Amino acid sequence: MHWNPDAEADPATLVYTFGGAAPVASLAPGTVLSTWTRDCFGGRVRSTADLASQVCDPRYLNPQTGPFYIEGAEPGDTLVVHFLSIEPRHDWGVSTTVPFFGSLTATGLTAMLHEPLAERTWFYELDLTERLVRYSALDTAFQAELPLDPMHGTVGVAPPLGEVRSSLTPGSWGGNMDTPEMRAGTTCYLGVNVEGALLSLGDGHARQGEGETCGVAVECAMDTVLVVELLKAVPTPWPRLEDDSFIMTTGSARPLEDAFRIAHTELVRWVAELIGLSTLDAYQLVSQAALTPVANVVDTNYTVVAKFPKALLPGVDVMGGLHRRLRATRHGRP
Amino acid sequence: MHWNPDAEADPATLVYTFGGAAPVASLAPGTVLSTWTRDCFGGRVRSTADLASQVCDPRYLNPQTGPFYIEGAEPGDTLVVHFLSIEPRHDWGVSTTVPFFGSLTATGLTAMLHEPLAERTWFYELDLTERLVRYSALDTAFQAELPLDPMHGTVGVAPPLGEVRSSLTPGSWGGNMDTPEMRAGTTCYLGVNVEGALLSLGDGHARQGEGETCGVAVECAMDTVLVVELLKAVPTPWPRLEDDSFIMTTGSARPLEDAFRIAHTELVRWVAELIGLSTLDAYQLVSQAALTPVANVVDTNYTVVAKFPKALLPGVDVMGGLHRRLRATRHGRP
Amino acid sequence: MHWNPDAEADPATLVYTFGGAAPVASLAPGTVLSTWTRDCFGGRVRSTADLASQVCDPRYLNPQTGPFYIEGAEPGDTLVVHFLSIEPRHDWGVSTTVPFFGSLTATGLTAMLHEPLAERTWFYELDLTERLVRYSALDTAFQAELPLDPMHGTVGVAPPLGEVRSSLTPGSWGGNMDTPEMRAGTTCYLGVNVEGALLSLGDGHARQGEGETCGVAVECAMDTVLVVELLKAVPTPWPRLEDDSFIMTTGSARPLEDAFRIAHTELVRWVAELIGLSTLDAYQLVSQAALTPVANVVDTNYTVVAKFPKALLPGVDVMGGLHRRLRATRHGRP
Amino acid sequence: MHWNPDAEADPATLVYTFGGAAPVASLAPGTVLSTWTRDCFGGRVRSTADLASQVCDPRYLNPQTGPFYIEGAEPGDTLVVHFLSIEPRHDWGVSTTVPFFGSLTATGLTAMLHEPLAERTWFYELDLTERLVRYSALDTAFQAELPLDPMHGTVGVAPPLGEVRSSLTPGSWGGNMDTPEMRAGTTCYLGVNVEGALLSLGDGHARQGEGETCGVAVECAMDTVLVVELLKAVPTPWPRLEDDSFIMTTGSARPLEDAFRIAHTELVRWVAELIGLSTLDAYQLVSQAALTPVANVVDTNYTVVAKFPKALLPGVDVMGGLHRRLRATRHGRP
Known part of the structure; x- marks a missing residue:
């Protein structure tokens, strides 16, 4: 199914929340959805001359595409979202500093008496053929190419x-x-809290560093194709991810060690269940095998990801083998 | 005006959120409101035999009275709530431990592999004449009397x-x-975010320690009389309090030092504005004069209060002298 | 006994650590010690024109008087220090901002990209007769008097x-x-870790706010009289305090909630032991009765104090009644 | 040079601190040092029947080899340690849970009222030929092989x-x-604080997960060959690492976001200096390019590593090209 957001819509009419908005469409499990998402600035930051605080209304940041009502989804189920493709919609992206936002600045919560850091905008060329993101320094002539890695x-x-x-x-x-x-290639598992689940997505990044240190990635509109599935009566307390090599858990909280603790207790319990280990045996195995990249240290909650190699799960069918099956979904590019 | 919540209402129909509920009544600024609030368990924990996890539905905790629509309130204004009286509605209160809730236990966010602490309920007699709260130990015969201090x-x-x-x-x-x-005797200043402000209140405590260490105070239904006022075009970024002796700011965040930072930056800025000091002079004065009691280290965000003595503000009219004026409001007990 | 530090000593020869220095004198339990302590700047900041970063060597901050070897003290004992008097040695004190130090600024640990806040020095007159500390703003003519409260x-x-x-x-x-x-009037209990305990003290404050927000109190040299005692085979894991009204525990850690957790687990265990309560009964009682002032949110570790009223401990002999006995010690002023 | 620790030494005579011990040997810059290190338990945990709390003295954990006096090293210099080889000394390693130690348990600082998790010991076979670490569950028959990755x-x-x-x-x-x-293959840069620097090392791990979740890696004695160098008058505020692909910074602090902040401010400043970027341009580039694996969330301070790809530093000579030169050092296996 295609869902085409209204490109001309008044920003005040877009969706900026999870929950609290009426669904825009209904999807049956198994549906392949092709849609697109605005960038986090609603497309208003387009050059190094555009400062977010001047061109954006602070009430209207990070618009989401959706929500989509998933047929049959009820509290206690797990919504499965597999990303078939995530591709920048244009050949450019932007990043910025934002006054009192980011991990290396005072913020509204880590409140201090400093003046804000200077607000600047960086413009990135996206080379969709060479799969590169081109950085240009603002204060010198330095340029660099980083791998395109849309998400x-x-x-x-x-x-x-x-x-x-x-x-x-x-x-x-x-x-x-x-x-x-x-x-693209990742499957995301989300616990359902309300009837219909109400899936939304947005905030496309042509790439980002781990931690998203300044608070803003290489932001861009995205063309995205995904397939949704539903696991009935399977609760998922915190979001889980799976790709071809890893199962992954997430924790989002403050302080950052609490995000770590959530991700790792979830991973210990998941590994224990998948392999049939005691909790302490799983604790031990995760302690030696996990990768733990920081995701963000800038948002209202911080996020940590814990990864466990599927190579250590031989013969184990994670979530009934759903990832492998969804990975094989046929789809055209949007 | 009197607002009498329906004592027989189905718990599923009560209000458990700030925002998201239709107002139950409309109040003009200057209105004296007499109402009552349920305890945080909706009245279902009534003896040491009642365990919250057995008698309460986790979706229906901490019901609020309201919301009340404040006439004329718009974003950018400050809602003023002065408490004329807060009195326990009955002669008893309860407190409990709750599995994975509290400051000295693993929780859903400070996630660990421990078993939960034992769930217990303590029953308190409230002596409204002697103004005492009577504690009885569960495992020994020890009893103690603490001052009643309803809030x-x-x-x-x-x-x-x-x-x-x-x-x-x-x-x-x-x-x-x-x-x-x-x-009672305190004035609370709250920034207005939506038309009508939508004031709610609840969670009466016959008393609590600073930090609310186990996560549950001496919980009781309350008869409360308050008066509302409105300060037009006065923003209040974080809740402020005032009593006869202190102006107070609050910060609610994690980690606890961020709650401290919010409360103290707010206090520094408020003192600077009230006295006409530079920011650094106010920073210095607050550093030597402030009291900083911890409020809670148990909720989804932690709260710290910063207090500054009004004795150091001679001749200063805080919020236009509103506290002094509201303090003199005539009222009968509910 | 009198111990008179050498007022002319080279700063490089003073003691700036706990542990790692040879004792200056030996004290038998029961000894009344009369001594004095330098201010945290070693006396080098004496007017609003003196900036700490210019007049002080960063290696030589917060010199201590001591260490004193306590005769008979061994690991597993508790050293008891009761303060008979703490009096400013001069009629002035100073406070400052320090670049990248304090709770409302980026620091070396809460590392950010901001420029430091401006460095300033405030000069305080101490009125030892009226028991007042006189604050003078630097940027305006505002002045204020705060209670002297030496510590x-x-x-x-x-x-x-x-x-x-x-x-x-x-x-x-x-x-x-x-x-x-x-x-003065407080008894401090410290667990002994090495033979002789090696007691040191310093960093006199004519007063400070709770949290010591800017990182620097009203700093002054102190004349201090104290008496030491020893509790053999009584371990004290974290420092405890006692005055006429409260028993108190301390926790020093980061984040601030860990300091809170330490202070409150210690208080729960102490109250349980003193009254003979089960741990959960003590957890409940402390939750309703404790006061929890923040001590500092500026040092390498943050400190929280938890206070429990002795009125709830009728007939209980805290630490064998040592506080009451030491409180009655006869002493002259130094 | 070879330094052979005394395998029979009394544990009480070993070194368990950084600072505070006399050097065991003196090394000129350029020296290749071949030595070995005890495991963190001093070799006393050797089977699943050995519990650390029973066989180890808590005062004698994590013995270090050293300290080595580096000739010519003075405060303000940088000590360079390049690891030529790190090889397990035996064909086995152990890991354990330790009461009140680890990231998913209450600890002495994250103090709570829980009972400790059960204490267990896991025994690992190290296959030095196949480069594998063999995990065996204690409560079931599950076994797994993980890559050997000594450090x-x-x-x-x-x-x-x-x-x-x-x-x-x-x-x-x-x-x-x-x-x-x-x-092995990594170069470590450490700021020198005292004359001779006083380098020590230990705590060999056959491998560990990122975060070292349970607090104990696959612990083993190590045969290690390293070469030391000295960069005169180059200060290094926090430890830095370099391998063939990345420059890396570290931050160690609590809460975990402060460790992140330290590592990322250091990385921003290092990248700015290496490329000649403004601070904000470097902040932006690091935000999009950095990897940020968690190192540990269990020790007295937590550690985060921030990594920046050397592919983005074309033609840049990091630390004068020292890593490349040391990488080519000839050495035999110990």
């Missing part, structure tokens, strides 16, 4: 407890996790 | 950015700050 | 595990806890 | 400010950073 910063469902959360925040419902692992 | 753990408005937040969470909108300073 | 920021012993720690750091050995509770 | 958890020098720090703690002096990046 969604934001994928999530409606939160539990009747909450509605800003699209700037990650948590147990997914949301703004900002992990580079959310790329 | 609301939860007072708040609808949050910004279209968010709806659980009544278990404190933040810039107020909410579950759990500070004993929210007692 | 030691730093009291401690040699740390465990063979460590030597800077006098800028608090921890289980005491050190730079920066709590205003360390005033 | 040193602990490498450091004497700290600044006259401090002596336990070998269990990482910080600006290096120490117990527990990063898997400290493998």
